[in-house]
Amino acid sequence: MQSLKYRYLQVVRDRGNMFWGLFYPMILATFFFIAFGDLGKDSWKEIPVALVAEEVQEPAAMFVSFLETMDGELITVTNMTEEEALAALSGETVEGIFFADGGDGAPALTVGKSGLRETMLSMLLDAYVKNAAMYRDIALSHPERLQDALSVMQEDVSHIREVTLGGKTYDHVLEYFFASIAMMCFFGCFTGQKLGEEAAANVSRQAARRSISPEKKSLAVLGDLTVGISIQFASALLFLLFLQYGLRISLGGNFLGMALICLLGSMVGVSLGMVVGSAKIKEGFKTAILVALPLFLCFLAGLMFGEMKVLIERSFPLLNRVNPAALISDALYFLNVYNDPAGFRLRLFLLFVFAAVMTIWAFVSLRRTRYDSI
Amino acid sequence: MTAFKKNRTVFFLYLAEIRYNLPAMLMYMVIFMSICVAISRSRTETMQEMFEKTAVPVAVIDRDESELSKGLIAFLGQENKVISSDGEENELTRQLYYREIGYVLTIPEGFGASFADALTGEAKEEMSLEVVKLPDHAAGYYLDADIEQFLSRVKAYLAAGDGLEEALDQTLALREHQAEVRIAEGAYAYDNMPRFTYTFNYYPYLYLSVLTYCVGFVLKTFREKKLADRLNASPIPAATRNLHGIAAFSVVFFVFWLLSLLIPLVTDGTSFYTSPHRGLYLINTVAFLLVAASIAFFIGHVAKNEIAITALTNVVGLGMCFLGGVFVPLDVLSENVQKFSRFLPSYWYVRVCNMLGMRQGDLTAADFGLFRESMLFQCVFAAALLMLTLYIVKKRSENV
Structure with missing residues (x-):
């Protein structure tokens, strides 16, 4: 001992x-x-984007209105000319450029790299494009119910609840x-x-x-x-x-x-x-x-x-x-x-x-x- | 220089000690080079999954088996791999743990009915889908958004007067309307990055570990009291002795640097050796080699025993690499961590590597600006730490 x-x-x-x-x-x-x-915690910061919308007409003007409603929520939008926007993208002061009319009146997005925030921007545009197509469908088939469809889309309802298996973390x-x-x-x-x-x-x-x-x-x-x-x-x-x-x-x-x-x-x-x-x-x-x-x-x-x-x-x-x-x-x-x-x-x-x-x-x-x- | 040529005894003494420790040094080199190869080969596969919208294996537990749930599963199957599951918790846990699935969706019984009732205002509370996702992968969050949008669109078609079957068909057909996303000319894109860039990203850990262990264990011999006393009693000044030590180690570092340049051959064939930016990669590795050498000398002089050398090497090596974006991409670290990381040479090294990897065409003025800034930071860091180390050694020899 x-x-x-x-x-x-x-x-x-x-x-x-x-x-x-x-x-x-x-x-x-x-x-x-x-x-x-x-890591994995919500620490989202608004994404700075440029909007190129020079002398746009319908339907491109709709996209401008859509981006204005998103301004301050997910993104911060700055109106720019195409040259200014490309220079800003190159200088990394914006992370994407939205073109209200990227050809045939359809909006387009240009990003400077692939990453988390760029994917979010692309998903935002994708959601707009699909919703616009849906509204066109409804306007053609049920024009009288378009307002009902719009009201449903504006509802803030979540269909998902995150759970864990047996209360454990992975x-x-x-x-x-x-x-x-x-x-x-x-x-x-x-x-x-x-x-x-x-x-x-x-x-x-x-x-x-x-x-x-x-x-x-x-x-x-x-x-x-x-x-x-x-x-x-x-x-x-x-x-x-x-x-x-x-x-x-x-x-x-x-x-x-x-x-x-x-x-x-x-x-x-x-x-x-x-x-x-x-x-x-x-x-x-x-x-x-x-x-x-x-x-x-x-x-x-x-x-x-x-x-x-x-x-x-x-x-x-x-x-x-x-x-x-x-x-x-x-x-x-x-x-x-x-x-x-x-x-x-x-x-x-x-x-x-x-x-x-x-x-x-x-x-x-x-x-x-x-x-x-x- | 003349003094160096005249008094090369200490230089050869260092070389002799290095030769004595050569088997151990080779062992460090082999082990850390193997780690570098293993990580860079596996990291390439997982990097894109962390940011980009990629197909996810989704386990679906359909307890509802309604028209809506089937439509939702068909929607998920458009861009993902859907695996039907009976909801056995242990099996799902195992699959999540081994990344066989990345997302679990449970459609509760009565979900379809609750969804329809919510539209007519009959449901008091709409039922929710239950999801489990991997917290460190963005794909789960993208899927959440996709599912929410799918259900909202189905609801909108129903509100417009379509039947459920028609609403589902129309929603699924929206897939053909894709957003036009362009990558700017000369953009940074992870999918452009060659495999050898991932390999180079791990060099900070390789250099820091190998150099610190090699220098640390050789210098330990020179700190043994009898040998240190004899050296201090010699007419060669401490500063000259240290320069001789640095010169002797430089030979080892140079050989090791040459050996390290063979690693891209293992991970990515000959593509690095023919790449247009290979010269800049090499300059970047030399700059970080200087940083690693200065850290190695610092630790070698301040650490008193094996355990201290090992602990400091791991703390500095792993700490600097984790916070500098070597092991974990900088984009996933918090903003505060990234602000701190700017003071680490590994951060600048990795930024240059990623810039060179993602930039396939000619470099822009901004790229060269980043390169110069990075080289300057790494060289100043190395010089400052080396000065500090020489000062500590000088003070210590004066106190004997």
């Missing part, structure tokens, strides 16, 4: 490791939050946060590396001194694993609390389930670090493995590109079942969003197998090691 206490103190007192291990994921999550905080932005939780768990590999180096007598002097102490080697290794995993687990829990209460991200209500996933993730991260840390390989290469491998696994789980995991699932699903970062992210998604206990259990089981294999590997590779000379 005394040995365990000092190992805890040794790890916790390494302020650099503790600071970055805890705060790096928080900073990263804050960046995600800033970048995606407003926001893929959550993928980034789930992948950052996986990254957080993997960051335990640096603590694991330190513990591994301090346990392998052929790697560090401290480990050589420890190896001649009367303490049973297997107990010392078990103690190291306990220290590393529990500290990483505590950091992961703090990170979860930061996401839920600091950034107010709705991860889901099952905190115990998430904690269990983080525990298994921490076991994978710390034991990976111990295995690599205790291995007799070149220092720079050792660090490179611990930097690049978790990052690559988290990339496959959607850390840099949220839909990566989905693309892999479509083309090579086995990769998502053997990638521990994807298993962490998937398990979180299955637990909180996708209400499928069987899928969750499968991912949790695979993660458990991974964690158990890595932990046993770390334990076996360090216990009972004897050296003839160092």
